[in-house]
Amino acid sequence: xxxxxxxxxxxxxxxxxxxxxxxxxxxxxxxxxxxxxxxxxxxxxxxxxxxxxxxxxxxxxxxxxxxxxxxxxxxxxxxxxxxxxxxxxxxxxxxxxxxxxxxxxxxxxxxxxxxxxxxxxxxxxxxxxxxxxxxxxxxxxxxxxxxxxxxxxxxxxxxxxxxxxxxxxxxxxxxxxxxxxxxxxxxxxxxxxxxxxxxxxxxxxxxxxxxxxxxxxxxxxxxxxxxxxxxxxxxxxxxxxxxxxxxxxxxxxxxxxxxxxxxxxxxxxxxxxxxxxxxxxxxxxxxxxxxxxxxxxxxxxxxxxxxxxxxxxxxxxxxxxxxxxxxxxxxxxx
Amino acid sequence: xxxxxxxxxxxxxxxxxxxxxxxxxxxxxxxxxxxxxxxxxxxxxxxxxxxxxxxxxxxxxxxxxxxxxxxxxxxxxxxxxxxxxxxxxxxxxx
Amino acid sequence: xxxxxxxxxxxxxxxxxxxxxxxxxxxxxxxxxxxxxxxxxxxxxxxxxxxxxxxxxxxxxxxxxxxxxxxxxxxxxxxxxxxxxxxxxxxxxxxxxxxxxxxxxxxxxxxxxxxxxxxxxxxxxxxxxxxxxxxxxxxxxxxxxxxxxxxxxxxxxxxxxxxxxxxxxxxxxxxxxxxxxxxxxxxxxxxxxxxxxxxxxxxxxxxxxxxxxxxxxxxxxxxxxxxxxxxxxxxxxxxxxxxxxxxxxxxxxxxxxxxxxxxxxxx
Numbered sequence: 001x002x003x004x005x006x007x008x009x010x011x012x013x014x015x016x017x018x019x020x021x022x023x024x025x026x027x028x029x030x031x032x033x034x035x036x037x038x039x040x041x042x043x044x045x046x047x048x049x050x051x052x053x054x055x056x057x058x059x060x061x062x063x064x065x066x067x068x069x070x071x072x073x074x075x076x077x078x079x080x081x082x083x084x085x086x087x088x089x090x091x092x093x094x095x096x097x098x099x100x101x102x103x104x105x106x107x108x109x110x111x112x113x114x115x116x117x118x119x120x121x122x123x124x125x126x127x128x129x130x131x132x133x134x135x136x137x138x139x140x141x142x143x144x145x146x147x148x149x150x151x152x153x154x155x156x157x158x159x160x161x162x163x164x165x166x167x168x169x170x171x172x173x174x175x176x177x178x179x180x181x182x183x184x185x186x187x188x189x190x191x192x193x194x195x196x197x198x199x200x201x202x203x204x205x206x207x208x209x210x211x212x213x214x215x216x217x218x219x220x221x222x223x224x225x226x227x228x229x230x231x232x233x234x235x236x237x238x239x240x241x242x243x244x245x246x247x248x249x250x251x252x253x254x255x256x257x258x259x260x261x262x263x264x265x266x267x268x269x270x271x272x273x274x275x276x277x278x279x280x281x282x283x284x285x286x287x288x289x290x291x292x293x294x295x296x297x298x299x300x301x302x303x304x305x306x307x308x309x310x311x312x313x314x315x316x317x318x319x320x321x322x323x324x325x326x327x328x329x330x331x332x333x334x
Numbered sequence: 335x336x337x338x339x340x341x342x343x344x345x346x347x348x349x350x351x352x353x354x355x356x357x358x359x360x361x362x363x364x365x366x367x368x369x370x371x372x373x374x375x376x377x378x379x380x381x382x383x384x385x386x387x388x389x390x391x392x393x394x395x396x397x398x399x400x401x402x403x404x405x406x407x408x409x410x411x412x413x414x415x416x417x418x419x420x421x422x423x424x425x426x427x428x
Numbered sequence: 429x430x431x432x433x434x435x436x437x438x439x440x441x442x443x444x445x446x447x448x449x450x451x452x453x454x455x456x457x458x459x460x461x462x463x464x465x466x467x468x469x470x471x472x473x474x475x476x477x478x479x480x481x482x483x484x485x486x487x488x489x490x491x492x493x494x495x496x497x498x499x500x501x502x503x504x505x506x507x508x509x510x511x512x513x514x515x516x517x518x519x520x521x522x523x524x525x526x527x528x529x530x531x532x533x534x535x536x537x538x539x540x541x542x543x544x545x546x547x548x549x550x551x552x553x554x555x556x557x558x559x560x561x562x563x564x565x566x567x568x569x570x571x572x573x574x575x576x577x578x579x580x581x582x583x584x585x586x587x588x589x590x591x592x593x594x595x596x597x598x599x600x601x602x603x604x605x606x607x608x609x610x611x612x613x614x615x616x617x618x619x620x621x622x623x624x625x626x627x628x629x630x631x632x633x634x635x636x637x638x639x640x641x642x643x644x645x646x647x648x649x650x651x652x653x654x655x656x657x658x659x660x661x662x663x664x665x666x667x668x669x670x671x672x673x674x675x676x677x678x679x680x681x682x683x684x685x686x687x688x689x690x691x692x693x694x695x
Contacts, residue, residue, distance in 0.1 A: 039395065065472045072469075072471060073465060074683070075686075076686040076690075076695040077512050078491065078494070078511050079695075085487055088471050090378070093378065095477060096360060096375055096481075097358055100360065101358075109341075110338045134695075166358070173379070184695075187694055195690065305472065306472075308473075312475070313337075314337045315596050315597055316476070316537075317337035318336070318337045318594055319593025319594045320367065322594045322597070323364070323588070323589040323593045361476070362478065366585060370482070370581075375478060378481075
């Protein structure tokens with residue numbers, strides 16, 4: 001089923017001539033920095049890559065509701081409670097915008113959710129870490145949303161139209177997410193000793209996982225085997241390398257941490273005049289791969305929670321379809 | 335009975351005087367809930383004063399049926415565009 | 429966020445209704461606050477992601493009502509308590525909400541039964557409170573009336589779909605109605621505070637809201653091919669006097685824990 005655009009994919013015909021023509025047409029659009037739209041012919045690799053990336057992005061929004069949703073009932077003021085509810089709700093909305101974009105590529109959301117539930121498709125590993133204190137809600141907004149925005153802003157210019165449009169909407173709405181996180185920590189940093197310690201503890205636990213959010217390095221031993229960065233950049237799906245974005249994030253965040261009076265847990269963090277950037281220490285990529293593969297503190301819990309909500313809702317979704325079918329039949333009779 | 339809901343396309347009128355513009359899609363079992371879901375999903379920040387929803391499968395889209403007409407841009411009708419016409423520089427409001 | 433400062437500046441200097449007025453407004457606020465707390469539990473647990481959004485919206489609306497009303501109650505009381513003092517630092521016996529809203533989350537059908545009753549009641553309530561002599565209460569009511577009309581509609585849509593859906597959903601929706609039935613009568617109890625508030629023109633007599641509330645629920649239930657539950661063997665009492673059910677202690681423990689662990693801290 002297609003969203004946003006309609007009909008069968010046009011590159012279904014499998015002749016060599018056709019494939020060449022598709023490639024030529026597609027390359028022309030990409031070369032001219034034009035957006036690809038759903039009914040355009042596109043190479044299968046491009047379609048597959050987009051489906052995988054948009055789906056994982058959507059799954060991250062949906063799973064990402066949990067670590068924060070966990071704190072809605074305990075938010076320490078009513079103002080914070082309202083902000084947090086609105087934020088978690090936004091994440092549900094962002095997941096839906098993204099599923100909607102993925103569905104223009106010829107997949108059904110139910111299919112994608114099945115792949116999430118069965119573990120065939122991933123979501124951002126950051127959400128496999130627990131939110132243990134109220135300050136973690138601040139750290140997620142400040143660091144995790146900060147890193148996400150860094151990743152997402154370039155995606156607003158992604159070559160695939162529906163994805164780019166979804167990202168524009170998401171970025172616009174998310175501008176408050178990072179700010180509210182910073183504000184939580186700002187308040188804690190000027191609060192009681194316990195509150196300050198809570199903020200530091202959160203920074204200690206979230207700093208490194210946030211840096212991992214940009215993905216493995218583009219080169220070197222820890223680079224992802226068979227990495228797609230080059231191809232994705234040529235396709236206009238990716239605009240910057242993982243390492244470029246990570247550096248930008250560090251450069252943006254360090255002064256903010258100083259403002260908050262927080263010590264980032266990296267003894268190698270120092271300004272490099274020559275490079276004009278902050279140097280930072282080695283990231284534990286073993287931990288990254290370990291958590292990605294399922295051995296993180298909350299992997300099982302997050303998926304089980306999500307599956308349970310889906311399974312417990314099946315009778316409701318079925319009932320609504322049954323009612324719709326009956327209503328349609330009644331209208332035909334009448 | 336399947337528990338998958340059909341797909342709907344959502345069009346939102348941002349304010350009076352503007353046309354409805356495609357906002358995205360969503361899933362709903364029927365038109366009434368599609369409208370309500372659209373309100374919650376696409377107008378959380380007062381982005382609209384009116385919403386249309388339509389089943390995705392009920393939309394007919396233009397579909398080029400042969401390769402040439404698909405790949406050749408309709409670029410030979412430049413006379414449809416204002417920039418095609420030469421006018422003296424000192425003529426205003428044209 | 430709420431129009432907290434706006435409301436305060438609009439507040440009339442004299443407190444209509446005196447101590448009973450404060451208690452009455454607290455009752456309105458606590459119903460909204462405690463139900464918002466329960467609805468907050470639904471985010472990430474709804475039967476469809478679109479419904480996570482819908483339940484979040486209802487929760488946010490109620491939380492907004494609660495904040496405006498708590499602020500008003502604090503102003504009327506004149507002891508310098510703000511919305512957070514009232515939400516986080518009162519003990520269970522001081523909460524004046526009905527038992528219906530504090531009951532633990534059931535399945536989706538039961539939640540829609542609760543929402544249908546509560547939103548139908550709030551719709552009747554706010555329809556009258558727009559004429560309250562307390563300008564702030566009247567202002568909150570005018571805004572909230574549009575919100576609860578949507579909540580009532582949302583719940584009604586679902587009760588109809590589940591009642592007239594599959595055999596399983598019909599049975600579960602009926603069970604949901606039965607489960608909330610013992611908590612419904614309390615909404616119409618004329619406790620002394622409400623009687624006094626009604627006499628002062630601040631509030632409205634709860635029993636006068638019953639016919640309209642029941643009529644709306646009955647119409648939805650009929651359309652849903654369900655039946656109104658028989659009169660339950662027992663019914664809840666006493667929420668407005670601060671006597672709650674066992675669920676309330678756990679709810680408040682969760683709501684208040686962080687705030688109370690750090691006395692005097694800002695958040």
